[in-house]
Amino acid sequence: MFGWEFPPFNSGGLGVACLGLTRAMAAAGSDVVFVMPRKLDVRAPFATFVFADEAAGSTGRITPYAVDVLLSPYMTSKAYLRERERLGVGAAGYGADLFSEVARYASRAAAVAEQGSFDVIYAHDWLSFGAGVEAKRVSGKPLIVHVHATEFDRCGGAAGVNPYVYDVEKEGMEAADVVVAVSQLTKDIIVTHYGIPAEKIRVIYNGIDEATASAGGKGLARLHALKAAGHKIVLFLGRVTLQKGPDYFLRAAARAAAHDPNIMFVVAGSGDMEDAAMRLAADLGIADRVFFTGFLSGADKDEMYRAADLFVMPSVSEPFGIAPLEAMRVGTPVLISKQSGVSEVVQHALKADFWDVDDMANKMLAAVAHPALRETLAEYGTHDAEALTWQKAAAGVDGIIAELTAGAV
Numbered sequence: 001m002f003g004w005e006f007p008p009f010n011s012g013g014l015g016v017a018c019l020g021l022t023r024a025m026a027a028a029g030s031d032v033v034f035v036m037p038r039k040l041d042v043r044a045p046f047a048t049f050v051f052a053d054e055a056a057g058s059t060g061r062i063t064p065y066a067v068d069v070l071l072s073p074y075m076t077s078k079a080y081l082r083e084r085e086r087l088g089v090g091a092a093g094y095g096a097d098l099f100s101e102v103a104r105y106a107s108r109a110a111a112v113a114e115q116g117s118f119d120v121i122y123a124h125d126w127l128s129f130g131a132g133v134e135a136k137r138v139s140g141k142p143l144i145v146h147v148h149a150t151e152f153d154r155c156g157g158a159a160g161v162n163p164y165v166y167d168v169e170k171e172g173m174e175a176a177d178v179v180v181a182v183s184q185l186t187k188d189i190i191v192t193h194y195g196i197p198a199e200k201i202r203v204i205y206n207g208i209d210e211a212t213a214s215a216g217g218k219g220l221a222r223l224h225a226l227k228a229a230g231h232k233i234v235l236f237l238g239r240v241t242l243q244k245g246p247d248y249f250l251r252a253a254a255r256a257a258a259h260d261p262n263i264m265f266v267v268a269g270s271g272d273m274e275d276a277a278m279r280l281a282a283d284l285g286i287a288d289r290v291f292f293t294g295f296l297s298g299a300d301k302d303e304m305y306r307a308a309d310l311f312v313m314p315s316v317s318e319p320f321g322i323a324p325l326e327a328m329r330v331g332t333p334v335l336i337s338k339q340s341g342v343s344e345v346v347q348h349a350l351k352a353d354f355w356d357v358d359d360m361a362n363k364m365l366a367a368v369a370h371p372a373l374r375e376t377l378a379e380y381g382t383h384d385a386e387a388l389t390w391q392k393a394a395a396g397v398d399g400i401i402a403e404l405t406a407g408a409v
Contacts, residue, residue: 001047002035002109002121002128002135009040012239013322014148017182017206018124022047024209024394030401035112035131037105050116052108052131099164106130113139119405120144122397126151126165129172136175142404144397145176150189153317154243170194178400180204182320183341202400205345207390208325219300222291223266223307231264232368235308235332237301238315238323240271245314245337245354247273247280252314254284255361263289263368268304270295306330309374310367314354315340324349328385333377335363345388348380 001022005015022032026046036042039051109131113121121143123132129145136143151165173179173194179201181187187201226233234256236249246267253265267277267290274292281290296304305311311327311334318340325342327334328349335350336343343351350367352359367374 001032002123002131004125004127006034006036006042014125016322017148020207020209020390021393024390025397028394028398033116033118050112052105052112102127102130106134109134110138120401123172124148126169126172129168133172133175142177143175144178144180144400145172146180147186147190148182149319150186152189152193153319177404178202182206184344185341186319204393204396205388206320206322207388207393208322208329208385209390220303226264227307230262232262232309233264233266233307234310234312234364235266235268235304236312237268237304240267240269240274240277242273243316245316246277248314248354248357249312250277250280250284252357252360252364253290254286255357256364257286257289259365265290266293268293268296305332308332310335310364313337313340314360316354325385325388328381331378331382333367333374333381335360346384348377348384
C-alpha cells in the first residue's frame with residue numbers, strides 16, 4: 001500500500017482514511033505493508049511500515065526519527081517551494097519542486113517492490129499513483145488505485161486544473177486493474193473527465209470508528225465562555241481553500257447574522273484562502289461575529305464539534321467528507337453541501353447547494369432556533385454516522401482483492 005501521509009503526520013482526511021482502512025483491513029486478516037516517501041515516527045502495530053528513502057522495512061515499534069516534512073496531499077507547487085525555502089539546509093534531498101518529489105517517490109517504489117513479497121499493490125491518491133504504477137511494472141502484480149479526490153475537486157472545476165496532476169491521475173487510473181472511488185459523485189467525475197470505463201470503478205464509502213475519532217477535551221476556554229453567555233455556535237471546520245467553500249459559508253453567515261444577533265460563527269482550519277476569508281468577513285460586516293481559530297486537531301477538534309450547535313460543510317466539490325461524520329457521531333447536527341459524496345449516504349442532515357447562500361442561511365437560522373429540529377438531527381444523525389464504518393469499507397476492498405488474486409499461485 002503506497003500512501004503520502006499517515007497520522008499523526010497528516011494534513012487532512014487522506015491520512016485519516018489511510019489509518020481507518022489499514023487498521024480495518026489488518027483486523028480482517030490482511031497483512032498490510034504501508035510505504036511512505038520518507039521515514040517518520042509512525043507508530044501503528046497493525047501494519048509494517050516501509051520508507052522509500054531507505055527502501056527498508058520496520059514494524060510499528062521504531063526508533064523516533066524527527067524530520068521536517070514538506071509533503072502534503074493538498075500542497076500546490078508554489079506552497080512546496082515556499083516550504084522548501086523555509087527549511088533551507090533541512091530541505092536537502094527533497095525534489096526541486098512538488099512534481100520532482102512525486103517522481104522521486106515513484107522511482108524508489110520500484111526498488112521497494114523488487115525487495116518485497118506481496119499479492120496486490122494499492123495506491124492512495126495522485127501523489128502515490130506513480131509509485132503504484134512503477135511497482136506494478138516491476139512486479140506484474142495487480143494494482144488498485146484509491147481516488148480520494150480528483151484535480152477537478154481540488155480546483156473547484158475545470159478552469160484551474162493542473163495538467164501535470166491530471167496526467168498523473170489519468171495514467172494511474174488507466175494502469176490500475178480496479179479504481180476505487182469514495183462516492184458516486186467521484187465515480188461520475190472519473191468517467192466523464194478521465195474516460196475510465198464505469199465497470200472498472202467501484203464505489204466504497206469512507207467510514208468512521210473509534211480509531212479515527214478524537215476524544216473530547218476542555219482546552220477552549222473562550223468557546224465555553226461564549227456558550228455560557230447564551231450564544232449559539234455555527235461551525236465551519238476544514239481546510240480554508242476553494243474546494244471547501246469558506247466564502248459561501250461567510251456569505252450565508254452574514255445573511256443569518258442579520259436576523260439573529262445571538263449567533264457566533266467559527267472558522268476552524270487553515271489554508272490558502274485564510275487571509276481572503278478574514279478580509280471577506282470584514283467586508284461583509286461580520287468580523288466581530290466570526291472567530292478564526294486556525295488548524296485544530298485531536299481533543300480540540302472534538303471539543304469544537306461538541307460545542308457547536310450546527311456544523312456546516314459548504315463544499316464546492318467534496319468527494320466524500322469525513323468531517324460531517326465526526327460531528328454527527330458526537331451528536332452535532334450538520335448542514336452539508338449537496339455537492340458532496342457523504343450526502344449520498346446520510347439521511348438525517350440538512351442539505352443545500354453550495355452556491356445557494358440564502359437557503360444555507362435559512363437552514364442555519366432554523367437549526368439554532370428550533371431545539372426539536374436540533375434534537376432530531378442529532379439523534380438520528382448519530383445513527384447515520386455509526387452505520388458508516390471502516391469495517392464495511394475494508395470488506396469492500398477485501399472483495400476486490402479476492403477477485404484480483406483468484407487463481408493466483
